[in-house]
């Protein structure tokens with residue numbers, strides 16, 4: 487009887503913790519800390535990574551950067567730029583709706 491009770495309590499506690507975890511994770515995804523992680527910041531902080539071939543990864547100097555659309559910030563699309571080799575996130579950039587519309591995306 488008491489073992490079942492403890493087990494039930496444990497399960498409900500675990501599931502509420504999981505729910506909280508996913509809630510916080512979701513909240514974090516939409517409330518990304520963009521300041522200090524933008525393209526301008528990356529260029530300013532990693533001037534050796536700015537070359538004629540484009541922007542290099544600060545970790546492995548790879549020049550192939552993948553761009554992913556990850557959400558919206560006000561009227562702008564948030565794009566995440568990730569190194570193709572080591573998969574490290576390098577910086578974010580914002581793309582306005584109007585600009586996006588002009589590109590036909």
Ligand SMILES: [Zn+2]
Pocket residue numbers: 543544545546547548569570571572573574
């Ligand atoms: Zn890299």
